[in-house]
Amino acid sequence: MSERGTGALVVRGGTVVDATGERRADVVVDAGRIVGVGPSVAAPSGARVLDASGCVVSPGLVDLHAHLREPGGEAAETVESGARAAARGGFSAVVAMPNTEPPVDCAAAVRAAQSLAVGACVEVAVAGSITVGRAGVQLAPLAEMAALGVRIFTDDGLGVQHSGVMRRALEYARPLGVVLAQHCEDEALAAGGSMNEGEWSSLLGIPGRPAAAEEAMVARDLALVRLTGGRLHFLHLSSGRSVALVREARASGLAVTAEATPHHLCLSDSELRGYDPVYKVNPPLRSARDVAAVREGVADGTVDAVATDHAPHPRESKDEPFESAPPGMIGLETALSVAYGALCLPSAERGGPAGGPVAPGWLADDASPRLALAGLLGALSWRPARIAGLDAPGGTDGGRGGHGGPVAPGSVAHLCVFDTAARWTVDAASGSSRSANTPFAGRELVGRVRHTVVAGEAVVVDGEAQR
Amino acid sequence: MNRSDLLSVADLGREGIVEVLRLADSFAEVSERPVPKVPALRGRTVATVFFESSTRTRLSFEAAAKRLSADTMTFTAASSSVAKGESVRDTVETLDAMGVDAMVVRHSSAGTPAQVARWVRASVVNAGDGQHEHPTQALLDCFTLREALARRDGRPPGDDLAGVRIAIVGDVRHSRVARSGVLAYRALGATVVLVAPPTLLPPDTSSWGVTTSGDLDEVLPGVDVVYLLRLQAERIRECLLPSLHEYSARYALTAERERRLAPEVLVMHPGPMVRGVEIDSAVASSARSLVTRQVRNGVAVRMAVLFRLLAGAAADPVLVPSGRAGGEP
Numbered sequence: 001m002s003e004r005g006t007g008a009l010v011v012r013g014g015t016v017v018d019a020t021g022e023r024r025a026d027v028v029v030d031a032g033r034i035v036g037v038g039p040s041v042a043a044p045s046g047a048r049v050l051d052a053s054g055c056v057v058s059p060g061l062v063d064l065h066a067h068l069r070e071p072g073g074e075a076a077e078t079v080e081s082g083a084r085a086a087a088r089g090g091f092s093a094v095v096a097m098p099n100t101e102p103p104v105d106c107a108a109a110v111r112a113a114q115s116l117a118v119g120a121c122v123e124v125a126v127a128g129s130i131t132v133g134r135a136g137v138q139l140a141p142l143a144e145m146a147a148l149g150v151r152i153f154t155d156d157g158l159g160v161q162h163s164g165v166m167r168r169a170l171e172y173a174r175p176l177g178v179v180l181a182q183h184c185e186d187e188a189l190a191a192g193g194s195m196n197e198g199e200w201s202s203l204l205g206i207p208g209r210p211a212a213a214e215e216a217m218v219a220r221d222l223a224l225v226r227l228t229g230g231r232l233h234f235l236h237l238s239s240g241r242s243v244a245l246v247r248e249a250r251a252s253g254l255a256v257t258a259e260a261t262p263h264h265l266c267l268s269d270s271e272l273r274g275y276d277p278v279y280k281v282n283p284p285l286r287s288a289r290d291v292a293a294v295r296e297g298v299a300d301g302t303v304d305a306v307a308t309d310h311a312p313h314p315r316e317s318k319d320e321p322f323e324s325a326p327p328g329m330i331g332l333e334t335a336l337s338v339a340y341g342a343l344c345l346p347s348a349e350r351g352g353p354a355g356g357p358v359a360p361g362w363l364a365d366d367a368s369p370r371l372a373l374a375g376l377l378g379a380l381s382w383r384p385a386r387i388a389g390l391d392a393p394g395g396t397d398g399g400r401g402g403h404g405g406p407v408a409p410g411s412v413a414h415l416c417v418f419d420t421a422a423r424w425t426v427d428a429a430s431g432s433s434r435s436a437n438t439p440f441a442g443r444e445l446v447g448r449v450r451h452t453v454v455a456g457e458a459v460v461v462d463g464e465a466q467r
Numbered sequence: 468m469n470r471s472d473l474l475s476v477a478d479l480g481r482e483g484i485v486e487v488l489r490l491a492d493s494f495a496e497v498s499e500r501p502v503p504k505v506p507a508l509r510g511r512t513v514a515t516v517f518f519e520s521s522t523r524t525r526l527s528f529e530a531a532a533k534r535l536s537a538d539t540m541t542f543t544a545a546s547s548s549v550a551k552g553e554s555v556r557d558t559v560e561t562l563d564a565m566g567v568d569a570m571v572v573r574h575s576s577a578g579t580p581a582q583v584a585r586w587v588r589a590s591v592v593n594a595g596d597g598q599h600e601h602p603t604q605a606l607l608d609c610f611t612l613r614e615a616l617a618r619r620d621g622r623p624p625g626d627d628l629a630g631v632r633i634a635i636v637g638d639v640r641h642s643r644v645a646r647s648g649v650l651a652y653r654a655l656g657a658t659v660v661l662v663a664p665p666t667l668l669p670p671d672t673s674s675w676g677v678t679t680s681g682d683l684d685e686v687l688p689g690v691d692v693v694y695l696l697r698l699q700a701e702r703i704r705e706c707l708l709p710s711l712h713e714y715s716a717r718y719a720l721t722a723e724r725e726r727r728l729a730p731e732v733l734v735m736h737p738g739p740m741v742r743g744v745e746i747d748s749a750v751a752s753s754a755r756s757l758v759t760r761q762v763r764n765g766v767a768v769r770m771a772v773l774f775r776l777l778a779g780a781a782a783d784p785v786l787v788p789s790g791r792a793g794g795e796p
Contacts (some may be wrong), residue, residue, distance in 0.1 A: 204578040205599030205646055210670075275578025319556045321518075321576035323597060406538035 002208045004309040008045040009458060011451070014052030014417060017374050018059050018405040019382045020127055026423030027057055028361060029413040032456035037408055040222025050458060052417045052449045058377045060122075060414030060454060062150070062384040064181075065235060065307035066332060068124070069092075069200040072101025072114055076452075077312040077434045083120035084432040085310070085332040087459040089448035090380075090416035093390050093403045094310075094332070098134070099157040103128040105140040109149045109171040114221055121459045121467055123403070124453075125388060126162050129182060130169050136161050136253035139169055146176040155270070156235055159217050161187055166221065176391060179257075179387060180231040182221055184242065185283055189213035189279025194323050196269040201413060204305040206322065211239035222249045225256055231240040233387060234258040234352040236309050238283040240260040240293025255389050260294045260339040266303050267439060277318045277325030278439050281311070284327075295343060298379055299370035305384040306376070308335045312435030334426060337445040338416060365435035373420070379414070381405065424448050432465055471586045472591040476602045476650035481644040483532050483655055484609065485626045489611050490771035491764070492624070497534060498767050509539035511568040516559060516583075517594070518544040518574040519620055523738065523762065524594050524603075528571045531769035537777075540567065555579065557587055563587040568777055572596075589777045598641050605647035606738055607768040609655060611760045612692060615733055629656035634686050636662040636718055637696030637745050640669050640707075644737045645696060649675055662686050663718065683718050687728060692734045695720055695745045711744050718745065725750045733757055 009029040016025045016037065028043050036042070041435055060418030069083035077085075079096070086094045096113065098104035104113050110126055115232075117124035128145040132138045142153055153173065166182075172312035173180055176329050190213035195201050199206020199305075213295045218234060222245060225232050226350040237243055246258050263281065268288040278287060297303040297356040311328025316327055331338075341350040348367055385391040386402025393401045393412065425444045428436035452460035459466055472478065479487065497503055513532035515525050520543070532539045552595035559570060571588040572580040579635065584591040595601040604774055610627065616631065617624040633652050639645040639661045652659050659677040662667060680686050687693070698718075702708045717723070720734060725747070734746075734756045742748045751758055 013786045195671050200672040201673055203674070205597055205643060207598070208670060275580075316554060316556075317581075319554065319557055321574055321582065322578040323576035333501075348619045 008044040008047035009050060009413070009453065010047045010455065011050045011057055011415060011417060011453070014055040016057045016407045017377055018407045019378065019392040019407050020408070022374060022395050023197070025057075025408060027122045027415065029112045029415075029453065029456050032413055034407060034409055034411045034413045046128065048458065048459060050417065050453075052451070054419060054421055055450055056373060056377075056418045056420060057407065058416050058418065059381045059385075059407060060403060060416050060452065061090045061336060061380045062388060062390055062403050063094040063308050063332065063335070064305055064311070064384045064388055065261075066094040066096055066310040066312050067099065067312065067328070068096045069309050069312055070100065071112070075314045075434070077184045078114040079120050079124055079189070081432060081434045082125055082310070082312070083122045084124045084247070084465045085330070086430050087454065088449065088451045088463065088465055089332040090336050090418060090452050091122055091332065092389075092416070092452065092454045093125060093385070095125045095127050095388050096154055097156050098127050098129040098154065101133050101374035104130050105132050105134065107141065107144040107148060110145050112151055114148070122454050122463070123390070125152070125179070125390060126150060127154055129153065130155045130160055131165065136165060139165070139172060140180065142169070142173050143176055147179050152177050152181050153236065154183065154404045155179060156181065156183045158187070159183045159185050163220060163224065167224050167228060170224055170228040170232065174228070174230055179231045179233050179366060181235050182217065182239070183222065183235050184211045184214045185209065185215035188215045189216065194280060194284075195272050198269065198287060200272060200391060204275070206272065210281070210289065211241065211286060214239050216348035217243065218245050222246075222254065222256065225254055236261050236264065236283060236307070237273050237294060237297065237303060238264045238290060240290045243297035243302055245295055247297070247300075250302065257304045258297075258302065259305040259384070260303045261299055261309045261440060262306060262335045262342070263329060264294050265291065265298065265306070265339055265342040270334075271439065275322045277320065277322050278329060278437050278441075280322065280325055280327050281309070282327040288333050290358040295370055299375070304379065305333065305387060306331050306339050306379045307384065310433075312433055313437050314435060317323060318437050326371060328437070330431070330435055330438050332433065333431050334440050334445065336416070336449060337424075337447045338440060339376055339380065340373065340420070340447040341445060344369050344373050345446060401437070413453055413456040416449060419450045422446070422448035422450070439450050470588065470590055473602050473772055473776060474581050474584060474591065474593045476601050476605050476647045476654070477604075481654045484606065484651060487606050487768065487775060488610050488613060488626070490774060491606075491690055491721050491768045493543075494534070494770040494774070495764065495767040495789060497770070503537060506536045507774055508532070508535040508777055510672065512540060512566060513540045513569045513571065513773060514540040514542060514562050514567045514589075515571045515594070516542045516562065516570075516573070518579070519595070520545065521595070524573065527762075528592075528594060528769050530766045531773055532533045533746055534766065535770055535773060536570075537773070539627045540565075552624050555583070559583045563589055569773060584729050586713040592614070592772060592776065596791070597641055597643065598646075599643050600647040601643040602647045603765070603769050603772055604644050605651035606772065607761060608648060608694070608735060608737070609651050610768050611735070611764045612733070614759065614764070615757055627655045628652060631657040632690045633657050633662070633663050633692040633694055634660050634683075634690040635694045635696065636683060638667045638698050638702065639663050639669045639696065641699075642696050648694065649677055654679070659688055662689065664708065664714075664728045667702070684724070687724060690732065693720055693728070693731045694734060696737070697739060697741055715744055720746050722747045723750050725753065728755070729753075734763060736756050738762065
């Protein structure tokens with residue numbers, strides 16, 4: 001992280017929400033830290049004022065799951081463009097997935113990835129892969145990478161298929177103070193499929209990836225965590241039964257964590273009816289019943305975090321025939337708004353398609369909200385910060401750390417200012433990501449990130465990236 | 468521009484299917500003429516755009532276009548820019564820029580014709596997309612069935628298949644013919660039972676309005692039509708079947724099973740047949756087999772589909788043949 005932009009700031013007129021509660025307060029920032037929080041705190045003269053009236057001021061958001069594509073996929077995204085997209089989504093830190101080309105599976109690759117992150121407008125924490133080349137056969141040098149500050153290891157894009165390899169990875173990583181993160185899909189059940197297996201795949205003639213492929217690996221990994229005492233995080237849970245398995249395991253005292261994506265909180269497999277590859281993602285969009293169950297999982301805390309699985313792809317690859325188009329959708333700039341609509345608003349107030357036909361899967365069910373905004377901010381900020389070790393001062397590799405709050409004097413000044421009343425229509429072309437593969441293009445969302453402060457620097461002001 | 472496409476049988480609905488069948492009656496008559504050609508689509512261009520190899524469907528569409536006096540263009544993936552790495556989108560946009568009026572598209576991925584329809588101005592006809600649909604096959608099957616039932620009952624062809632009981636037997640899961648067929652037969656009032664081992668049925672047919680069975684012998688006494696699907700040997704490698712022998716024993720229309728059928732029961736197959744696997748040779752050539760009629764009717768039905776999409780409201784109904792008039796010299 002750079003040292004620029006650390007002049008004094010006042011975030012004025014908002015309602016502060018963090019893990020300690022909610023209060024009407026201005027926030028004064030100086031030299032990268034929060035120096036005052038209160039209803040009438042004196043601001044240093046010459047401080048820049050960020051208007052937050054009508055807004056919620058929270059700790060900066062933390063994304064456990066972003067594909068920034070660099071190196072190797074610069075046509076889709078770079079660390080710089082992805083970080084800018086993250087900032088516009090209210091994030092102060094993101095975890096960059098290691099499935100780059102080449103993958104981050106050794107110390108040299110970690111150093112290279114970390115050097116790309118220097119100067120990005122949010123903190124970019126580098127994740128490493130569990131196995132060499134993400135091939136699922138041989139353990140990557142987890143300790144060497146951990147020594148460089150890597151805290152999350154994953155072969156994401158693929159799960160570790162071999163039970164024995166996963167068992168040894170969980171055991172080996174135990175003393176390193178790191179977390180292994182699993183993409184749960186048993187490829188023996190999922191390979192060759194391009195959407196959720198069920199009524200819609202049957203009608204559309206698209207080979208399916210059954211929910212059972214995810215549930216089988218979740219169940220297997222829970223057994224392996226019991227066996228090894230390893231630390232495991234479940235990426236992007238999409239099936240209601242997976243959530244139920246995790247709920248039961250946690251009730252029995254198992255220390256696992258889990259995340260869900262914004263898209264799995266609001267889109268179901270009926271979206272695939274037009275064969276638009278923008279809706280193709282792994283794990284796939286599931287049934288409306290699964291969507292409701294994943295929402296419930298976030299609401300009751302079984303699912304700790306909402307994470308984007310931001311997966312940029314250039315236009316030409318998403319213009320491929322459906323079955324050969326790559327899976328994935330971008331999400332950094334829309335995550336909070338989408339999750340806010342899905343979880344915190346009654347269905348009548350969620351926005352929806354702008355000018356288009358009503359798509360049945362879109363935010364279609366419960367009339368009453370499931371979660372207060374503070375609960376959602378926990379899932380997008382302080383809980384993922386803790387999972388990734390980004391809450392600690394100093395962060396993971398000489399970064400700022402201190403993510404997830406609290407919004408209190410002495411904390412590193414990472415802030416997200418969210419205007420809960422704003423309504424906006426997503427325009428993929430005007431996003432900061434190099435890619436435009438968002439399923440929310442053209443849809444109206446409620447609530448929008450207005451300002452983002454990272455380590456005392458206002459990196460986004462009134463929705464505009466400042467660098 | 469008021470363009471129309473044929474991507475799914477569902478695009479037609481009952482009314483559209485009936486319209487195509489009636490038009491096909493006229494075009495079947497054209498096909499019987501010494502010079503089987505009408506000027507209905509003179510000056511229009513129809514491109515067959517096949518990213519997956521096919522001979523019979525492509526030739527059938529090209530014959531249909533030529534009998535309507537349309538110009539035709541042929542694109543096949545093996546001999547083309549696709550082999551050089553050009554994308555589907557660039558390929559169809561290039562053809563579109565040449566001023567094609569209709570593209571007849573086949574691709575191994577479900578939904579490709581629907582995607583192409585979003586990219587081009589031309590009307591798009593789905594000639595088979597992955598495991599999704601093959602609408603003109605279903606239409607020609609309806610046409611053939613309606614003709615055969617009329618002959619059987621000694622009456623002119625009706626518009627529907629009300630009360631007709633159809634068993635579709637075999638690899639329904641991977642069959643675009645079955646998906647389009649179910650939609651078309653149901654729209655015309657037939658009842659459908661899908662017969663296959665569960666590994667070859669789609670995962671969830673609860674919204675299809677059909678019944679399913681794993682026992683062909685139990686189903687056969689209650690049906691009017693046995694529609695057999697091709698079985699590919701690769702299903703064994705995919706662990707969907709133990710052996711072709713076991714499949715044939717339970718699901719093939721063998722000569723022995725054929726002898727037990729009532730005389731008026733009809734047998735259909737979309738081709739290509741694997742004789743000895745899903746159907747015995749003698750059954751395929753028997754009097755109850757409509758296989759040859761299916762192929763013959765394909766041209767007239769595809770003429771009807773192309774005519775309906777391209778002639779549109781501006782069409783001069785005089786050009787629709789009703790007798791000898793209108794044929795080209």
